[in-house]
Amino acid sequence: MVNxxxxxxxxxxxxxxxxxxxxxxxxxxxxxxxSGFTGAGYPKLLPLALAERINAHHARGQKFKVSVWTGASTAPELDGALAKVDGIEMRLPYQSDPTCRKRINAGRMEYIDIHLSHVAQHAWFGFLGKLDIAVVEVAGIREDGSLIPSSSIGNNKTWLDLADKVILEVNAWQDIRLEGMHDVYYGTQLPPNRKPIPIVASGDRIGEQYLRCDPAKVVAIVETNLPDRNSAFSPPDETSQAIAGHILDFLGHEVKKGRLPHNLLPLQSGVGNVANAVMSGLEDGPFDNLTAYTEVLQDGMLHLLRKGKLSHASATALSLSPEGYDEFLRNLDFYRERIVLRQQEISNHPEVIRRLGVIAMNGMIEADIYGNVNSTHVMGTSIMNGIGGSGDFARNSYLSFFMTPSAAKGGKISCIVPMTSHVDHTEHDVQVIVTEQGLADLRGLSPKQRAKVIIENCAHPTFRPALKEYFKRALEYSPGLHTPHILDEALTFLPNWMANKAAREAWRDDAVVQADAWR
Known part of the structure; x- marks a missing residue:
């Protein structure tokens, strides 16, 4: 029965x-x-049906794989389902699914990790090959065939424009009152015909409320009534609150110095508990009339909007907890006037980010003593998720923060290291590093000056002596002293130091036991 x-x-x-x-x-x-961006607005039934089709082919001994392009991460019903049947040949530009991750790191799935602002233009340039089919979730289809976007836009405009065929999922779970919240810009061009993106404030609307779609390209419509993957957030823990506290103190300091206005500049924050802790701190902070120009809108920004601390927010997707989504629905008319959802080539556009002077706050896996940041890899070779939009914002923002607890795995691994095993953000794009231990303001510092500040302010006390020892040895033995390193020790120094420390402590304990026995 057609709805x-x-x-x-x-x-x-x-x-x-x-x-x-x-x-x-x-x-x-x-x-x-x-479609799909951080668990919002992805197709719910088509990927599961495609996974069944792929599995049936494999059962008959027939190869069947597809390449999957999205906005960012999706959900188990898409990434997980297709990965479990070994149905993905190539995945881009970002993923966070554990089955995908295992296959990528086992060499059984190809993966291109791309700056999110680059994806649409790479597709338009032809760098990624031909796009055959677009599968896009929408909240509704209007009389003229235009589409009401759902809870994310991501790269949907580009997929609909470029694909030969279009499959639409019309999801009745998505509240029809989302209509009017979106701003889809059709003014982008290929070089050399590009024009400036006419956004001068984060709340500016420069496009259309709907997605265009040639009805002749639509080959199928699937009706659904299924929820987004609205994952619950853990309450901010002591570590997250400490990191947030350092950032808020720093922002207050910048206001006093006259380097930031009293209402700050547009905020961008990555996904996660630390980002929500920062937003929670802003609720009780001294800053009013805030704005946001970000990728995803989480619970923290929703609370700021409701309390009147945040006047408006621009994003490409909603990424809310179940409680946050309930609050959003209860007051959707209120939020529709204060939230604008754009395609990600605009939400992450370097030109706009730089013009607005965004304050960017993103997570990381590790940073080295000179300020290089690894956001994506474990031990240099295994991908976790991807760079996402952090690079778009880090290089172009007015202020760029990278945040992490100072230690991982129950305190066994330092997140501040002599040299990162993989570099996503070079020292040239990283201005401030924050852990629960403290904050390192790297602006205007040389590499050696940065090292001292990062070790002293951000390293965990367990590992700080080791990092100081490494830096001291590097100053003595490095062939060059602009960025001193001992290259054959840089990646192994901390594990070896910890192992030697454990051996020394074991020897000391054994010696004490033997001395007691002798007495």
């Missing part, structure tokens, strides 16, 4: 079919552009 309230275009109602029939439109080897 006539959601599919208003009469000429498209005949395209409604089951997810299995729609999945049959996707051949092996296809490049498929799917």
């Amino acid at each position: 006539a309230d959601r599919i208003l275009a009469p000429q498209l109602r005949s395209k409604v079919m089951t997810a299995a029939d729609a999945a049959a439109q996707i051949p092996s080897g296809a490049h498929v552009g799917m």
